[in-house]
Amino acid sequence: MHFKQDFFEQLPDFYEAVMPSGLPSPHWLAWSDDAASMLGLTQPNEQLLQQLAGNQRMPGATYYAQIYSGHQFGGYSPQLGDGRSIILGEAAGPQGYWDVALKGAGPTPFSRHGDGRAVTRSAIREFLVSEALFHLGVPTTRALAVIGSELPVWRETLEKGAITVRLARSHIRFGHFEHSYYSTGGSAERVKRLADFTIRQHFPHLDCDAAGYRQWFVEVVEATARLIASWQAIGFAHGVMNTDNMSIVGDSFDFGPFAFLDTFKEDFICNHSDPEGRYAFGQQPGIGLWNLQCLAQALTPIISSDVLLAALRCYQPMLVKHYLQLMRQKLGLPATEDETRLSDDLALIGAFTTMLEQQGLDYTLTLRHFAALDPSATHSTLRDQFVDTAAFDHWLAQYRQRLGTIPDIGLWQEQRRQQNPQYILRNYLAQQAIAAAEQGDTEPLQRLYQALRTPYDTHAEFTDLACRPPAWGEGLIMSCSS
Numbered sequence: 001m002h003f004k005q006d007f008f009e010q011l012p013d014f015y016e017a018v019m020p021s022g023l024p025s026p027h028w029l030a031w032s033d034d035a036a037s038m039l040g041l042t043q044p045n046e047q048l049l050q051q052l053a054g055n056q057r058m059p060g061a062t063y064y065a066q067i068y069s070g071h072q073f074g075g076y077s078p079q080l081g082d083g084r085s086i087i088l089g090e091a092a093g094p095q096g097y098w099d100v101a102l103k104g105a106g107p108t109p110f111s112r113h114g115d116g117r118a119v120t121r122s123a124i125r126e127f128l129v130s131e132a133l134f135h136l137g138v139p140t141t142r143a144l145a146v147i148g149s150e151l152p153v154w155r156e157t158l159e160k161g162a163i164t165v166r167l168a169r170s171h172i173r174f175g176h177f178e179h180s181y182y183s184t185g186g187s188a189e190r191v192k193r194l195a196d197f198t199i200r201q202h203f204p205h206l207d208c209d210a211a212g213y214r215q216w217f218v219e220v221v222e223a224t225a226r227l228i229a230s231w232q233a234i235g236f237a238h239g240v241m242n243t244d245n246m247s248i249v250g251d252s253f254d255f256g257p258f259a260f261l262d263t264f265k266e267d268f269i270c271n272h273s274d275p276e277g278r279y280a281f282g283q284q285p286g287i288g289l290w291n292l293q294c295l296a297q298a299l300t301p302i303i304s305s306d307v308l309l310a311a312l313r314c315y316q317p318m319l320v321k322h323y324l325q326l327m328r329q330k331l332g333l334p335a336t337e338d339e340t341r342l343s344d345d346l347a348l349i350g351a352f353t354t355m356l357e358q359q360g361l362d363y364t365l366t367l368r369h370f371a372a373l374d375p376s377a378t379h380s381t382l383r384d385q386f387v388d389t390a391a392f393d394h395w396l397a398q399y400r401q402r403l404g405t406i407p408d409i410g411l412w413q414e415q416r417r418q419q420n421p422q423y424i425l426r427n428y429l430a431q432q433a434i435a436a437a438e439q440g441d442t443e444p445l446q447r448l449y450q451a452l453r454t455p456y457d458t459h460a461e462f463t464d465l466a467c468r469p470p471a472w473g474e475g476l477i478m479s480c481s482s
């Protein structure tokens with residue numbers, strides 16, 4: 001790997017240097033060829049294993065933990081920072097640079113009472129979901145590999161230490177700005193340096209002046225709106241949308257107790273530590289705005305409140321626009337700029353998801369039936385999913401009216417197939433792959449990963465990975481202890 005060290009060199013007061021603690025008996029548990037190609041890497045090898053396990057120094061790498069803070073479940077935590085993630089620098093790849101971070105590499109100055117570790121279970125989950133979201137077309141950090149070890153790590157029971165090698169366009173979070181703002185009593189100097197760095201690195205088309213700052217914030221608002229619209233459309237619940245887990249470039253970031261919906265449920269809560277549902281599936285759009293407001297507050301030293309408020313007001317319409325675009329593609333509704341169609345289409349989509357919820361239907365599998373639907377026919381496998389077929393027929397009548405005629409039904413169905421995935425990372429599938437990997441069998445993990453790489457294609461050999469969960473695996477709720 002070839003590194004540049006822009007963050008390390010230009011923002012020396014935004015991190016603490018720290019070396020990884022190393023992992024005993026490291027071994028590859030997972031490797032992403034797709035992510036590897038982004039760094040120009042081909043095969044995993046022994047030297048790379050020892051370097052990424054933190055047992056050997058990586059040439060050209062610096063090792064540091066970033067400082068940030070953040071609002072966690074609504075309350076401000078002034079001093080967070082990378083407590084278990086060590087960044088090596090920005091690695092060069094054919095298409096650009098990627099921050100490389102070893103998540104679970106050992107204690108850092110920000111570990112507080114934590115051990116600085118991740119476990120096999122959480123590391124595999126982060127790997128699988130990063131790659132799954134990417135192949136579904138959702139903006140996300142990536143995962144190069146998971147390295148397992150024999151290190152005993154105590155969680156609710158004794159587990160084994162592991163590292164996820166995370167690749168990110170940026171590790172700068174909303175919380176970095178909050179730390180800069182609150183730790184200096186709201187002075188402009190530190191916020192400005194961080195904003196200028198962020199703009200130079202990730203928004204290079206903008207200038208670091210008043211107009212550039214304004215446009216930059218608009219673009220952050222838009223990227224966040226797009227991200228959350230794509231979560232809502234794909235049926236993804238993040239679970240811990242604290243501001244320290246919000247990426248400034250709008251990527252899905254930090255995967256803990258996340259879940260893809262099985263049965264469609266607006267108030268689905270995937271995080272065991274969130275009994276009140278602050279981060280429930282249907283709350284995510286509103287929380288996105290709440291988090292942007294926290295960011296806006298931290299930017300008041302360099303951007304006027306009027307400008308910030310004007311940009312924040314664009315969030316909801318942007319989110320609705322992106323959500324509508326994605327859902328229209330899923331359902332095959334023609335795109336249109338006609339504003340009067342907007343609320344009709346939203347109502348039609350809302351009526352569909354309400355039916356799913358009322359009839360306890362699986363979100364992904366039901367949508368997949370659009371790939372075989374002939375809207376002019378009386379019977380369909382889509383209709384067969386519904387218990388209350390009268391309700392479905394009523395909906396279909398409205399849908400048909402909106403749809404008009406389809407010139408080429410084969411093409412239309414193929415387009416639906418490319419918008420409605422067959423394979424998502426259901427929690428129960430992740431659990432099965434993890435349980436096997438913990439016993440030394442990585443075959444189920446490999447198999448699941450392969451299916452998730454082409455989620456829109458049908459593979460006869462992966463039929464069992466595209467089913468409703470068994471009773472024990474439906475709507476599994478995860479704990480935060482990762």
Ligand SMILES: Nc1ncnc2c1ncn2[C@@H]1O[C@H](COP(=O)(O)OP(=O)(O)OP(=O)(O)O)[C@@H](O)[C@H]1O
Pocket residue numbers: 080081082083084085103110111112113114115116117118240244245253254255256482
């Ligand atoms: N086992 C641990 N040891 C030390 N610090 C930890 C540990 N687990 C979490 N933390 C720290 O607690 C804070 C909140 O944790 P959170 O789960 O959001 O992040 P994370 O999953 O550790 O990392 P990231 O946000 O980089 O993906 C972070 O500062 C994180 O570094």
Ligand SMILES: [Mg+2]
Pocket residue numbers: 244245254
């Ligand atoms: Mg985090």
